[in-house]
Amino acid sequence: MSQIKEPIEQGSYYHIYNRGNNRCDVFFDSDSYYYFLKLYDKYITPVADTLAWCLLKNHFHILVYIKFNHEINQDKLEFSTVEKPKVISASKQFSHLFNAYTQGINKKFNRTGSLFESRFERKKITSDAYLQKVIFYIHNNPVHHGFTKNINLYPWSSYETIISDKPTKLKREDVIEFYQNKENFIEYHNSEQNLQEINNFIIE
Secondary structure, eight states: OOOOOOOOOOOEEEEEEEEEEGGGOOOOOOHHHHHHHHHHHHHHTTTTEEEEEEEEEEEEEEEEEOOOGGGGOOOOOOOOSOOOOOOOOOOHHHHHHHHHHHHHHHHTTTTSSBBSSSSSSEEEEEEEHHHHHHHHHHHHHHTTTSOOOOOOOOOBSHHHHHHHHHHOOOOOOHHHHHEEEESHHHHHHHOOOOOGGGGOOOOO
16 A cells, blocks of 8 residues: 655645656656756746756656745746646645656657656755765765766766756755855865755655
């Protein structure tokens, strides 16, 4: 029996994770990553602020703040049904994202069936201290899994966006504020961190 996931609450921070069905790859080329990010902006940006993200071959990690209804521009809200939903649901928006991405990938690569595990994981983050470590964990994931030796060399994460000055929808200033300033952010990410205390927020 599948475990019932806790509902996603507005006004809260969440570590969102999903991976390939049976741990299969979900990103197959550069275009796959770009396509996912395009759909993410379409379905998720209206209902959530994004603070950190990292896409790897067979899974991804995202840190989001779920907006209250009054923070949502409903004119930009995209969904998969003809009629507007009576209740705005971040969980359903993530489902729309995964379904749309799966349909596009299946069509392009002539495959069938599920691409992601049926239910995406979510962990509610309850303090700034945990936020600091989860952001580090997300950015360090490519190093942890052996895709790169240095965080700043991996192209499919938000790390470089946060330390740059280029325009972005990412909540860069909010992230930097968790570490007081950009210099502390960089130093924190280039230091070894003890992640034992956030084991409950880490999803493997």
